[in-house]
Amino acid sequence: MVRDTITTNTILIETKLMRRRADELLQRLEINRSTIEQRIGDSGRYDPMKFITGKSAMDNAISTTHMLITHMDKLLQEPADYSNGTGDNGTREIAKLFPAVLR
Numbered sequence: 001m002v003r004d005t006i007t008t009n010t011i012l013i014e015t016k017l018m019r020r021r022a023d024e025l026l027q028r029l030e031i032n033r034s035t036i037e038q039r040i041g042d043s044g045r046y047d048p049m050k051f052i053t054g055k056s057a058m059d060n061a062i063s064t065t066h067m068l069i070t071h072m073d074k075l076l077q078e079p080a081d082y083s084n085g086t087g088d089n090g091t092r093e094i095a096k097l098f099p100a101v102l103r
Contacts, residue, residue: 012076019072026065033058 036058040047050056055063 015072015076022065022069026062026069029058029062029065033062
């Protein structure tokens with residue numbers, strides 16, 4: 001039981017750190033997207049992926065990062081709900097999604 005609590009706490013701490021890093025990544029991606037779009041515009045060229053699909057690779061990376069952050073926020077909330085007897089234990093889901101946390 002104590003080991004499970006320590007493991008759960010470790011997973012939650014690591015997940016919160018990953019959540020913070022994902023937010024920092026998102027900020028850098030958004031800044032870099034602006035820089036890239038400006039450079040492409042200044043050069044008179046176009047982004048072939050954006051031309052064909054309507055979204056650039058940076059747009060896709062930003063969208064994926066947003067989804068990951070939203071999912072992490074949900075999973076981080078679930079353990080608190082579980083401790084109140086109102087939800088599912090999100091730490092198992094966190095461990096499945098982010099197995100590196102357990103290393």
